[in-house]
Amino acid sequence: MRKKIVAGNWKMNTLLKDGMELAKAVEQQLGEKETDVLVIIAPPYTHLSRISDLINQVQLAAQNCAAASSGAYTGEVSPEMLLSTGTNYVIIGHSERRTYYAEDNYLLNQKVKLALSSGLKPIFCCGEVLEEREAGKLFDVVTEQLQVGLEGLSKEDMQNVVIAYEPVWAIGTGVVATPEQAQEMHHFIRGLLGRMFDDTVAEQTTILYGGSCKPSNAKELFANPDVDGGLIGGASLKAEDFMAIVHSF
Ligand code: PGA
Numbered sequence: 001m002r003k004k005i006v007a008g009n010w011k012m013n014t015l016l017k018d019g020m021e022l023a024k025a026v027e028q029q030l031g032e033k034e035t036d037v038l039v040i041i042a043p044p045y046t047h048l049s050r051i052s053d054l055i056n057q058v059q060l061a062a063q064n065c066a067a068a069s070s071g072a073y074t075g076e077v078s079p080e081m082l083l084s085t086g087t088n089y090v091i092i093g094h095s096e097r098r099t100y101y102a103e104d105n106y107l108l109n110q111k112v113k114l115a116l117s118s119g120l121k122p123i124f125c126c127g128e129v130l131e132e133r134e135a136g137k138l139f140d141v142v143t144e145q146l147q148v149g150l151e152g153l154s155k156e157d158m159q160n161v162v163i164a165y166e167p168v169w170a171i172g173t174g175v176v177a178t179p180e181q182a183q184e185m186h187h188f189i190r191g192l193l194g195r196m197f198d199d200t201v202a203e204q205t206t207i208l209y210g211g212s213c214k215p216s217n218a219k220e221l222f223a224n225p226d227v228d229g230g231l232i233g234g235a236s237l238k239a240e241d242f243m244a245i246v247h248s249f
Pocket residue numbers: 009166170171172173174210211212213231232233234235
């Protein structure tokens with residue numbers, strides 16, 4: 001059975017105090033109702049170590065990491081540093097990193113490899129922009145993102161990798177992919193993982209949907225056989241909304 005995951009990507013939101021309150025609320029609400037969903041939150045770097053002390057069931061992710069393990073890289077944070085704060089997951093290749101910070105598939109591949117060798121579990125993001133979808137290139141784009149981004153990984157490595165399909169046109173826009181669009185791409189990604197690795201990897205890899213997922217549409221999205229959860233931006237900033245999404249399964 002694949003792990004079901006709902007992860008909250010807080011992006012560059014919350015000051016430390018508010019972030020700590022939000023994390024506490026998520027932890028508390030998770031304890032109130034039984035679920036088999038793994039719940040992850042990804043606060044800004046500055047909050048990780050404090051929030052790590054406040055959570056127990058909830059897992060912690062960073063939103064990015066360096067491609068090098070230490071040294072003269074001003075402003076960067078290495079996977080090992082993240083681990084030392086109690087962080088276990090890291091979002092790699094979010095479309096905002098790709099777009100605003102020019103992170104390409106080759107750099108992302110270095111980050112994925114370093115994260116894995118350090119013991120951090122990547123949540124690797126992929127997804128097409130609207131023009132690519134309209135031009136019918138969506139499957140080619142996602143194929144390249146995954147083939148280059150996951151290049152050189154072993155089947156064993158893949159046990160620690162989560163994929164997030166986030167169509168860029170749906171991120172923060174309020175335009176959500178239809179359940180059919182999400183299922184179509186998730187099914188395609190699973191097939192691709194089968195060709196890149198093997199059927200077991202394809203069957204066992206958790207594939208999350210991201211992009212304007214909220215309590216009102218999560219149930220329909222998660223009802224699809226290949227959608228194993230969500231990567232949630234805006235709606236993860238309110239504990240009630242985020243937990244309503246968790247309980248949408
Ligand atoms: P959104 O963001 O839920 O606000 O659309 C999702 C994401 O960027 O991970």
